[in-house]
Amino acid sequence: MIFVNILYLVVGFVFLIKGADFFIVSSSSIARKFRISPLIIGLTLVAFGTSLPELAVSLTASISARSQGLTADIAMGNIIGSNIANLTLILGTSALIMPVVVKKSMRKKEFPFLIGITILLATLGYLFQADAAIVWWEALILLLAFAFYMYLMITSEKDISEEDLPFVDTKKAMTLLIIGIIGVALGGFLVTEGAEYIAIETLTKSFDMSISKATTLVGLSIVALGTSLPELVTSAIAAKKGEADIALGNVIGSNVFNILLIVGLSGVVVPLGLNQDVLVDMIILIGITSLTVALGLLKNKLSKIDGLILLTLYASYITFIILRALGIF
Structure with a gap:
């Protein structure tokens, strides 16, 4: 049975990644058919497409947890773990391939905004703990902040050329869109099912972990890494092509989408449970975000x-959450 659920995870990740890829290609093509500007496409559809795996897993895990009377530890663990992986594993890998230049606009707008919303998420988590969850009105605050972020991006001087966006004919685009949506939905279900089984049946029985600790560990590590694969591939390819600044923009944009849009949408649908481990990891995320920003500001590049x-930080973090789940910390 454990093999079957590991297979669920692997197949689920494949569906998530390919489904998100099909969604980006098809939605971009359809939007261009209706003469929507490349800037709007890039800031919305493409960015949303790379965050679809996190959204699918978080929503599926939240709904599944609610039906079982549990807190959605995989959902919040997935978001926090993904953001930590983005800033350490993905950005660190990109910097190893090619130094990452930090542009002036990034230092003035995106960096301060990212730190601000990371602190906002932790504030909602810590100061409103009567229900131990991110509930609908807290999620609505995040969605309003996301709308403000989109306004800032659209009114900025950024430009995206037509050549930077994928394109297929309309008929094929519609087919890919349907396949992409089905793939993401099915992938989210398979990943959640596989992760929950591994956490509950394996970790709780073999290592005597609580269900909450086991699901949080899986969400922060395996699921978070799997749903961050699109960002890892995109950033690594961009860095290899000598466009390392795109890698940084991809990471920052993904983290903003994860915190504001994914947590926001998931929290509006169903309350997102927060346990003590996730609350601690929120503080760790603030520290890693601040360090990354400081490294970029001090030298204008990574x-x-x-x-x-950054890669050492990621390895240290994974070691820490494993030892914590085992009760050593």
């Missing part, structure tokens, strides 16, 4: 040494 520092 060097290979900075990349090694």
Whole structure:
């Protein structure tokens, strides 16, 4: 049975990644057919497409947890773990391949905004704990902040060329859109089912973990890494092509989408449970975000040494959450 659920995870991740890819190609093509500007497409459909895996897993895990009377530890663990992986593993890998230049607009707008919303999420988590969850009105605050972020991006001087966006004919685009949506939905279900089984049946029985700790560990590590694969591939390819600044924009944009849009949408549908481990990891995320911003501001770029520092942080974090789940910390 454990093999079957591991297979669920692997197949689910494939469906998530390919489904998101099909969604980006098809939705971009359809939008261009109706003469929607490349800027709007890039800031909305493409960015949303790379965050679809996190959305699918978080929504599925939340609904599943609610039906079982549990807190959605995988859902919040997935978001926090994905953001930590983005800033350490993905950005660190990109910096190792090619130094990442931090543009002036990034230092003035995106960096402060990212720190602000990370602190906002932790504030909602810590200061409104009567229900131990991100509930609908707290999620609505995040969605309003997301609308403000989109306003800032659309009114900025950024530009995206037509050549930067994928395109297929309309008939094929509609087919890919349907396949993409089905793939993401099915992938989210398979990943959640596989992760929950591994956490509950394996970790709780073999290592005597509580259900909450086991599901949080799986959400922060395996699920978070799997749903971050699109960002990892995109950033690594961009860095290899000598466009490392795109890698940074991809990471920052993904983290903003995860916190504001994914948590916001998931929390409006069903309350997102928060346990003590997730609350601690929120503080860790603030620290890692602040360090990444500081490294970029001090030298206006992230060097290979900075990349090694970030990768070491990721390895240390994974070690920490494993030891914590085992009760050593």
